[in-house]
Amino acid sequence: MNHPADTLVRPAPASSTGEPAQRFFVTSFGCQMNVYDGERMGELLTAEGMQVAEKREDADLVILNTCHIREKAVAKVYSDIGRLRRDDGSTPMIAVAGCIAQAEGAEIARRAPSVDIVVGPQAYHRLPQLIEQARRGATAIDTDMPAITKFGSLPARPRQPRPTAFLTVQEGCDKFCTSCVVPYTRGAELSRPFGELVDEACALAEGGVKEITLLGQNVNAWGGEDDRGRMQGLDGLIRAMADIKGIRRIRYTTSHPNDMTDALIAAHAEIPALMPYLHLPVQSGSNPILKAMNRSHNAESYLAIIDKVRAAKPDIALSGDFIVGFPGESEADFQATLDIVRAANYAQAFSFKYSPRPGTPAAEMEDQISPEIMDERLQRLQALLNEQQHAFNAQAVGQRMQVLLERPGRKHGQLVGKSPWLQSVHVIAEGAKIGDIIDVDIISAGPNSLEGQALQQVTA
Ligand code: 5AD
Ligand code: SF4
Numbered sequence: 001m002n003h004p005a006d007t008l009v010r011p012a013p014a015s016s017t018g019e020p021a022q023r024f025f026v027t028s029f030g031c032q033m034n035v036y037d038g039e040r041m042g043e044l045l046t047a048e049g050m051q052v053a054e055k056r057e058d059a060d061l062v063i064l065n066t067c068h069i070r071e072k073a074v075a076k077v078y079s080d081i082g083r084l085r086r087d088d089g090s091t092p093m094i095a096v097a098g099c100i101a102q103a104e105g106a107e108i109a110r111r112a113p114s115v116d117i118v119v120g121p122q123a124y125h126r127l128p129q130l131i132e133q134a135r136r137g138a139t140a141i142d143t144d145m146p147a148i149t150k151f152g153s154l155p156a157r158p159r160q161p162r163p164t165a166f167l168t169v170q171e172g173c174d175k176f177c178t179s180c181v182v183p184y185t186r187g188a189e190l191s192r193p194f195g196e197l198v199d200e201a202c203a204l205a206e207g208g209v210k211e212i213t214l215l216g217q218n219v220n221a222w223g224g225e226d227d228r229g230r231m232q233g234l235d236g237l238i239r240a241m242a243d244i245k246g247i248r249r250i251r252y253t254t255s256h257p258n259d260m261t262d263a264l265i266a267a268h269a270e271i272p273a274l275m276p277y278l279h280l281p282v283q284s285g286s287n288p289i290l291k292a293m294n295r296s297h298n299a300e301s302y303l304a305i306i307d308k309v310r311a312a313k314p315d316i317a318l319s320g321d322f323i324v325g326f327p328g329e330s331e332a333d334f335q336a337t338l339d340i341v342r343a344a345n346y347a348q349a350f351s352f353k354y355s356p357r358p359g360t361p362a363a364e365m366e367d368q369i370s371p372e373i374m375d376e377r378l379q380r381l382q383a384l385l386n387e388q389q390h391a392f393n394a395q396a397v398g399q400r401m402q403v404l405l406e407r408p409g410r411k412h413g414q415l416v417g418k419s420p421w422l423q424s425v426h427v428i429a430e431g432a433k434i435g436d437i438i439d440v441d442i443i444s445a446g447p448n449s450l451e452g453q454a455l456q457q458v459t460a
């Protein structure tokens with residue numbers, strides 16, 4: 001979730017004016033929604049006649065698509081800005097996009113004067129104008145959250161010659177967890193219209209995409225009218241996507257327990273293309289801490305949802321997010337987190353030390369926890385989560401499963417793909433190619449991946 005991803009967009013022809021095209025490079029930090037936004041920014045600039053630089057050092061414009069969720073993510077970006085200075089002291093044009101841009105605005109240019117453009121996550125469709133403004137020498141800042149969504153102003157997506165793709169269907173958050181910046185950086189919950197999403201998914205499928213991951217900060221809060229004017233929830237959208245020719249797999253992330261409707265749970269049992277994987281963060285197992293976090297669910301109601309999900313889809317892989325060291329967290333509160341992990345049994349999870357974020361209520365709370373205690377608790381939690389993940393992977397050994405091949409592996413003839421449960425699977429598959437879905441016998445399991453033997457090819 002936290003690794004920078006360099007966005008790849010296919011190069012465009014040189015500019016029509018005959019001048020050498022300006023080259024850009026996008027580095028995305030943070031969540032998958034940032035990866036998606038990075039791709040859309042790249043497509044927009046390509047449509048404007050710019051070209052993707054092969055290497056960041058060759059770029060005339062570098063876009064840092066940033067994350068503000070924890071202090072560490074912010075520090076990483078400021079040090080990355082420093083690294084953009086060339087040996088001769090010059091810098092490329094630098095744009096800070098994403099959640100730091102939204103949270104810090106003009107402050108960024110004061111702290112890092114080499115920054116030319118600051119553009120928030122809801123305003124990046126205006127990048128071409130901002131670049132123009134920056135070329136004229138002014139720092140260009142746009143952190144507006146226009147009522148009209150940026151998606152309508154972006155060019156249609158070009159064909160995507162790849163097996164998997166992200167599709168942002170929902171943005172923003174109305175839940176206001178007391179630790180979290182997202183409601184301030186991404187704005188209010190907004191669902192993209194049904195028709196626009198089905199069209200985008202159809203275009204992705206026509207280009208060869210077989211697996212679509214539907215994204216949203218609260219993706220299961222998605223709602224909208226379908227093509228016959230009926231209100232649908234995320235389950236309805238997933239059903240429509242599953243009917244698109246070529247789409248074989250659907251995933252969605254990330255979900256809030258309060259929006260985990262019975263209809264969505266039932267969809268896991270009823271829609272074969274919906275993969276058996278659920279990322280449902282609980283954050284803590286302690287009810288007083290959940291209350292202080294303003295989570296509006298408690299440990300028991302969370303576990304009741306998990307029970308329902310498992311009744312519908314017994315083999316589902318459960319994933320989650322945890323924060324340790326939230327203000328006021330006692331050892332007993334932390335033990336309650338270990339208890340809920342034992343009760344829920346995760347296939348995979350993300351865990352973080354609490355990081356006070358400026359402007360959030362939790363940052364003002366008394367009884368902030370010391371870094372030493374946070375470190376120690378994180379280690380204990382991660383040891384338990386790793387144990388569960390390893391056990392989940394180990395039970396795959398001896399199973400036959402379908403794997404969607406996504407990329408070449410390190411060894412000759414090896415390809416790496418994903419199991420239905422989102423495990424990475426390394427497989428020697430002579431004759432198979434990226435984008436194939438093949439049957440694989442799992443022969444060994446490690447903490448982070450599986451190894452398998454390919455059978456006959458199932459789908460070309
Ligand atoms: N400190 C640490 N982790 C946080 N998260 C959200 N806010 C904070 C914070 N202030 C975590 C939550 C969330 C994930 C995306 O980041 O676990 O689900
Ligand atoms: Fe980071 Fe959250 Fe913004 Fe994603 S939405 S980039 S996780 S702050």
